[in-house]
Amino acid sequence: MTRLISSELLKLRSTRTAVALIASVVGLVVLIGLIATVTADFEQDEVMTVDLLGIAGFAQVFALILGVLAVTTEFRHGTVTPTLIVAPDRVRLVMAKLAAHALAGLILGVLAVGLTTAIVLIGLSSRDIDTGLTSDEITKVVVGLVLATTLWAALGVGLGALVRNQVGAIVGALGWTLLVENLLTIIPTVGDWVQKYGLNGVTNALSNIESATTGDVLSQAAGGALLVAYTAAFVIAGTLAMRRRDVTS
Amino acid sequence: MSAIDIDRLTKRYGDTIAVDDLSFKVDPGRLVGFLGPNGAGKTTTLRALLGLIRPTEGTATVEGRAFGDLEDPAHTVGAVLDGGMLHPGRSGRNHLRMLARASGVPTSRVDELLKLVDLAGAADRRAGGYSLGMRQRLGLAAALLGDPRVLVLDEPANGLDPQGIRWLRDFLRSMAAEGRAVLVSSHVLAEVAQTADEVVVIARGRSVAQAPLKELLATSAGGMRVAGPDAGRLAELLRGDGAAVDDAGDGAIVVHDRAGEDIGRLVAEHRLVISELSPIASSLEEIFFQLTGEPGTVG
Numbered sequence: 088m089t090r091l092i093s094s095e096l097l098k099l100r101s102t103r104t105a106v107a108l109i110a111s112v113v114g115l116v117v118l119i120g121l122i123a124t125v126t127a128d129f130e131q132d133e134v135m136t137v138d139l140l141g142i143a144g145f146a147q148v149f150a151l152i153l154g155v156l157a158v159t160t161e162f163r164h165g166t167v168t169p170t171l172i173v174a175p176d177r178v179r180l181v182m183a184k185l186a187a188h189a190l191a192g193l194i195l196g197v198l199a200v201g202l203t204t205a206i207v208l209i210g211l212s213s214r215d216i217d218t219g220l221t222s223d224e225i226t227k228v229v230v231g232l233v234l235a236t237t238l239w240a241a242l243g244v245g246l247g248a249l250v251r252n253q254v255g256a257i258v259g260a261l262g263w264t265l266l267v268e269n270l271l272t273i274i275p276t277v278g279d280w281v282q283k284y285g286l287n288g289v290t291n292a293l294s295n296i297e298s299a300t301t302g303d304v305l306s307q308a309a310g311g312a313l314l315v316a317y318t319a320a321f322v323i324a325g326t327l328a329m330r331r332r333d334v335t336s
Numbered sequence: 337m338s339a340i341d342i343d344r345l346t347k348r349y350g351d352t353i354a355v356d357d358l359s360f361k362v363d364p365g366r367l368v369g370f371l372g373p374n375g376a377g378k379t380t381t382l383r384a385l386l387g388l389i390r391p392t393e394g395t396a397t398v399e400g401r402a403f404g405d406l407e408d409p410a411h412t413v414g415a416v417l418d419g420g421m422l423h424p425g426r427s428g429r430n431h432l433r434m435l436a437r438a439s440g441v442p443t444s445r446v447d448e449l450l451k452l453v454d455l456a457g458a459a460d461r462r463a464g465g466y467s468l469g470m471r472q473r474l475g476l477a478a479a480l481l482g483d484p485r486v487l488v489l490d491e492p493a494n495g496l497d498p499q500g501i502r503w504l505r506d507f508l509r510s511m512a513a514e515g516r517a518v519l520v521s522s523h524v525l526a527e528v529a530q531t532a533d534e535v536v537v538i539a540r541g542r543s544v545a546q547a548p549l550k551e552l553l554a555t556s557a558g559g560m561r562v563a564g565p566d567a568g569r570l571a572e573l574l575r576g577d578g579a580a581v582d583d584a585g586d587g588a589i590v591v592h593d594r595a596g597e598d599i600g601r602l603v604a605e606h607r608l609v610i611s612e613l614s615p616i617a618s619s620l621e622e623i624f625f626q627l628t629g630e631p632g633t634v635g
Contacts, residue, residue, distance in 0.1 A: 094438035101430035102423055165421030166431075168388065169478055172417075173410045173439040175387050175403055333389035336421075 091174055091183035095157075099191055104160070105153060109191070112149040113198045116142060120203040124210035136218040139207045140228050141296040146199035147239045150192040151260050154243020157184040158325070159253035162336045171334060181326045185244045192240025196233035204229050224295075231294040231307055235314065239290070242318040248325025251332075279303065289313040337400045339364050339486045339517030340385065344394035347380050347541075354380040356541035357394070362519050364485070367512040369532035369549075370521040373628055377541035378521040379417060382490050386415055398486055410439030410482035416475035417490040424464025428455055428474045431463060432481065441481050449477040468495025476504075487511055487518045505531045539628035552623060560596055563588035564610030566603075573602060590616065 099105045120142045127135055158181070161167035174180060204225070211218055218225070243260065250256035268285045272278040282288050283303055292310025305313065340362040347355040355377040362368045372378050383389045385396040387403030398406060398413050406412050422431055432446040450456045453473035458466065466474065472495050479487060487508075493501050509531050512518050520532070535552065537545040545552060561584060562570060571581045571589045580592040591599060596613060603610055 090440050091438055094434045097430065097434045097437055098423075098426075101427065101434065102425040104425065160423065164423045165418065166423050168417050168421050169431075169435055169475075170438065171388060172386055172413070172415050173435050173481070175406070175409055333383075335383065335389060 088179060088183065091179055092186045094170075094174075095183045095187035096190070099187055104156060105191055108149060108153055109195045109198070112146050112195060113202065116145050116199045117202045117206060119145070120206045121210070124207050136207065136211065136220050137228060137296050139211075140200075140204055140225070140232070141294065143196075143200040143203040143232050144235070144290075144294055144296065146195055147236050147290060148261065148264055150195050150236045150240040151243040151246075151264065152257055153191055153195065154188045154240040154245075155247040155250075155256045155260055156253070157188045157244045158247035158329070159251060159256050162251045163253045165336045167334055167336055177329045178326055181244070181248050181322070181329055184248075185241055185322060188244050189237050189241045192237040193233065195240070196236030199236065200229055200232045227307060228295045231311070232296075234311060235290045235293050238293075238314050238318050242314075242321050245318065245321030245323070245325035248329045249321065251328075284313065286314075286317060289317070338362060339399060340488075340519055341395075341397045341400070342381060342385065343396070345381060345384055345391050345396050346393040347377075347384060347389065348392045353541050355384070355391075358538065358541065358543050359394075360536045360543065360546055362486075362517045364517045365512055365515045366533045367508055367518045367520070367531060369535040370519055370538070371535055371624070372521075372523065372538040374523050376523075376538045376628070378523075378538065379490055380541075381538075382415070382417060382488055382519075382521060385488065386413070386417070408482075410441065410484070412482075412484055413486045413488060414479035414482060414484035415488035415490075416479040416492065422463040422466070422471060422474065425462055427460050428463050428466065428470075429459035431474065432477055435478055436481055439482055445481060445483075446477075449480055452480070453477045469497060469500055472496055473500075485516055487516055487520075489518070489520045491522055492520060493522060493524065537624070537627050544627045559590045559592040559616050560594065560599055561588060561590050561612065561614050561616050562599060562610055563612040564608075566608035566610060569606070570599070570603065570608055570610065573606060574599070577602075588612070 120139065123139055123142060127139065158167075161170060170180065171177065208218065208225075220228075246260060247253075247256050250259060264286055268281055268287050271281040271285070274281075283305060289305060289310040292305035293307055293314050295307045304310075338361040342358055342360050345355050345358045346353070358377070358381060360368075370378055370381070380389065381396070384391045385398065385403065395402070397403075403409065403413065422428075426434075429446065429450065432449065433443060435441075436443060436446050447456070450459045453476055455470060455473055455477065458470060463471070463474070472492055476489070476492060479489060489508075493504055496504060508518050508520060512533070530549070532549060534548050535545070536543060563584075563586070565587075567587050567589050571583070574581050574591060574594065579594050582590045582592070584590045596615060599613060602608075603613075
């Protein structure tokens with residue numbers, strides 16, 4: 088298993104995709120965080136600090152895509168064939184990809200969230216603005232955001248293994264998280280459910296960034312547990328699909 | 337036990353039959369050519385052998401086991417399908433390295449193989465810029481990573497230049513001489529057939545011939561050609577004897593159902609003068625055409 092994970096980490100490092108994706112997302116998040124911190128108007132309430140930290144949450148959707156690429160890139164370029172010829176156990180292959188990409192998601196999360204938090208805290212203190220949060224509260228948000236980024240990468244690995252088609256999996260992932268869930272919230276009752284138990288809902292609960300706003304939100308622990316459950320469901324479904332299907336790419 | 341055993345293998349995709357009740361074996365130390373036109377089911381057979389697709393019926397085993405049940409697959413079977421399969425953004429060296437890591441092969445082996453297939457100079461360039469021949473050589477290096485006892489190569493000669501093909505033939509020969517079982521598929525007969533101990537020819541998923549190449553050539557021979565001043569007289573004598581004789585033009589004749597020795601005897605007996613007596617070998621491509629009902633690509 089160690090060998091397979093080491094092979095997967097080399098795959099991640101040996102093309103530009105992962106590095107470029109992580110670098111550009113971190114850059115983007117940091118830039119937006121910086122502009123927002125400098126320009127934010129803090130006359131209203133303390134919730135602003137949480138919103139500023141929450142900017143790092145943009146990294147999650149890119150972590151999801153990073154995870155989706157784990158399996159779909161192999162099918163797109165056919166490298167899954169030589170990979171399976173040296174290591175035929177498909178379950179172990181998915182597990183190795185899961186480990187490597189969760190690590191990549193963690194790195195993305197740590198960089199994006201860590202840098203954003205540093206900028207927000209330094210920026211606010213230099214403007215003599217009180218964050219309105221205790222350091223415990225900030226820690227909870229930071230840990231939540233990093234965990235969420237890691238889990239979205241893991242979920243992406245499962246989704247990619249399930250769908251296999253790169254374009255289909257990416258369009259599906261972005262469509263669901265950015266569009267469908269938001270549209271569903273318009274519907275009465277169902278909308279409330281989606282807002283609470285949907286992928287974005289549980290992620291926000293885990294990140295603890297909406298706890299101070301209105302609405303019916305899960306606790307951080309419950310949100311985290313549900314996000315883990317969703318991730319596990321996709322990984323299990325993806326692994327089963329990988330085990331069963333013929334590989335003809 | 338055979339190194340490779342394809343036993344009544346059948347693969348259906350919906351209503352389409354890709355491989356139909358195919359059986360053959362490859363023993364250690366043998367080089368077997370797996371021939372057939374494009375779309376005949378060669379790659380499907382090899383994919384079933386490598387555990388990439390599930391047979392609808394029958395089995396395909398390596399050293400008596402399904403590929404997925406092999407204890408140490410990388411050191412047992414080396415294979416390359418469809419010319420390598422590379423990520424265009426990854427260097428050739430890293431492609432081999434990631435496979436080496438997954439199979440527990442030391443990195444030094446990667447450098448060794450890059451030299452062997454003459455890719456050391458291009459190894460750090462992105463594979464997207466490789467020529468087909470370079471991809472083939474990289475694929476071959478990947479197949480050799482674990483120094484396997486069984487080699488399975490799908491169309492390895494595609495994209496190679498004549499020297500490359502010649503090198504490949506010698507190389508495969510030496511692999512078999514070392515006791516390895518080598519199975520090489522091709523849609524171009526001449527590429528590998530001459531070096532193979534045996535050929536398996538398939539068409540539309542079914543085996544149409546399975547024999548050492550010499551036998552295949554002998555059974556499909558095209559008759560004896562005789563030329564010379566007395567060829568016409570010889571034709572009369574042969575016809576009188578009940579032989580099938582065609583006029584080949586320019587005074588030469590083609591005798592279909594007499595061996596060279598029989599014709600020679602007749603010539604001596606009647607004190608005829610001839611200038612040529614030679615067997616007409618049908619070309620490999622003609623045999624291929626007869627067997628598969630499709631024109632064999634002339635390599």
